[in-house]
Amino acid sequence: MEDIKWLEVTVDTPRAGLEALCARLTGNGVNGFSIEDEEDFKQFLEQNRQYWDYVDEELLERMRGVCRVKFYVTDDAHGRAQLVQWMEGVDLPYSTAVLGENDWAHSWQKYYKPMAVGERLWIVPEWERGQEMPQGKVPVYLNPGLTFGTGSHSSTRLCLMGLEEYTVPGQPVLDLGCGSGILSIAALNLGASAAVAVDIDPKAADVAYENAALNGIGKDRYTVRAGDVLSDKALAAELGRQRYPLVLANIVADVIIPLSAKAGDYLTEDGVFLCSGIIDTRAGEVQAALERNGLKVFRRREEKGWVSLAARKG
Incomplete structure (x- = not known):
């Protein structure tokens, strides 16, 4: 034709x-x-x-x-x-x-190729499924045409690197501000038992569920909710019924700062709060807020002017 x-x-x-x-x-x-x-x-x-x-x-x-x-x-x-x-x-x-x-x-597809992140993760556009994959890599299949994060941005890459270290096999993960679901889906592929994801954009749920399905992940292990944990008390209380060894927030400084007051409510005693989406000029401000709220930063990663911070209860 x-x-x-x-x-x-x-x-x-x-x-x-x-x-x-x-x-x-x-x-x-x-x-x-x-x-x-x-x-x-x-x-x-x-x-x-x-x-x-x-x-x-x-x-x-x-x-x-x-x-x-x-x-x-x-x-x-x-x-x-x-x-x-x-x-x-x-x-x-x-x-x-x-x-x-x-x-x-279709022309935009040429810009998306399989991409290594960290030591283990291999981010794969869904139309590249079946292509040869490097030995030892954990694939995460995505549809980059769905407008949300694809893993190419430095803030997401930094968070994915942290996931490799802090995902606890057999334990759940909480993803605050999930977008495409790339982070929580990657955590599940790395061995997390289940994931709960939240985003203020109601469209994010459909996108995240579609990407989860590409990875063979069903709603028995993956739950996506639309809402704002900073303003929706019912949603915040619902999420707080469980404690997580890993809580993710790849958002921006102006959201992470108030979120730092709630993050501890979702963490197990030795759990990790991994946050990213922070421009380097505001990293000190975010770290100060975390520590004000009882979270001690123990790891900082940087890439191209962006920063991720990993913190535990101090």
Whole structure:
């Protein structure tokens, strides 16, 4: 079957004219478009400050002054005629870029290859299943197309390295801020008896369960909950009914700091609280909070400006 080609159409507009442009395109029959807008981007960042420590400067620069609308037509006579119809009455500059069918769904796969982490873990995209694996490695199968963490970011890699040391075979693990589930799934593959995972994003449960299924892990060993342990007292109490030899938190400093006051409630007496997602300039602040709350840091790892800390009850 011949590869379908698409045109990505980008219309630039002053922000004051955005609403009118969207109304015109809708009236002309455009049945779907996306908006890139610097002000919305800034508002999103401001409203979600508790979930990030660092925004890439290149991304900020790319969004500077941006206000544009994007939509798609097929790159053929029909699509170009449709483009003329959809742009009727729109007196604004626009540009087009050709995309292939594979550009939508498959081309990104070339960027994800099996990846060694630490001494034992081998992170494998699910479409690479069946490829030869180095001897002695423990595979963790993931679908990187599911938008959450894939193990390539330094903060996740640091946490995975810690998992190799602190996962206790035959004992459970608690993963706070699980995202794709990569950490708790890796712990299960390393021998943990069961894992409970929590994330504030309700979509995370479906993603984590799907990735768990890729690893042959069912709900008899893996439980994922949506909620915020910092604000949901019922959820915090439910999690506190059990003690864990390993509690994970790959989040950001502004969440780990208040979480440090609760982490001890979930730990066994000699359990490890392994936290990551900390930019190096805030590591001292996080360590101070941990120690204020009775957790003594005994191991620090660093990679590319990111830090993970391992702590026990002091």
